[in-house]
Amino acid sequence: MTRNTNLARLLLDRFRWFDEGLRRVLNERLDVDVTPAQSLLFAELPNQGARQSDLARGLGVSRQAINELVRGLERQGLVEMVPDPDSARSKLVRPTAQGRKSTAVALDTFSELEALLKDRIGNTRIDSLRLALEADWGPIATSPPGDRT
Secondary structure, three states, X not given: OOOOOOHHHHHHHHHHHHHHHHHHHHHHHHOOOOOHHHHHHHHHOOOOXXXXXXXXXHHOOOHHHHHHHXXXXXXXXXXXXXXXXXXXXEEEEEEOHHHHHHHHHHXXXXXXXXXXXXXXXXXXXXXXXXXXXXXXXXXXXXXXXXXXX
């Protein structure tokens, strides 16, 4: 990567590094094979469950897309559909025991990947990166900074 690569692309590439590492470990340790999209859905899913429409809104995708992702996770035994206690017409997508185990492995894996990254690029860079990512970036601009006509 060169200095000309935009920051958004760098962030996306590094996110993919973490996600690919996570998905490899889940496959090796638990024989779980999730796609990048399923990984994102699972990260959005609370333990008590959520409606598909809420998941779709949170991920910025259609309910049809969420439905397909949920079906794939269901086939692997990672989620289940249960009645929504707040609405007789709705169902919640909820992690199964295997899904919760996957989440625990994922959290451990993220710690392992961060330790690996510290070994590769150093504590100082990790600390600086964490500070930058935790900083308040303010509201999203309504127009790009260079477009102030």
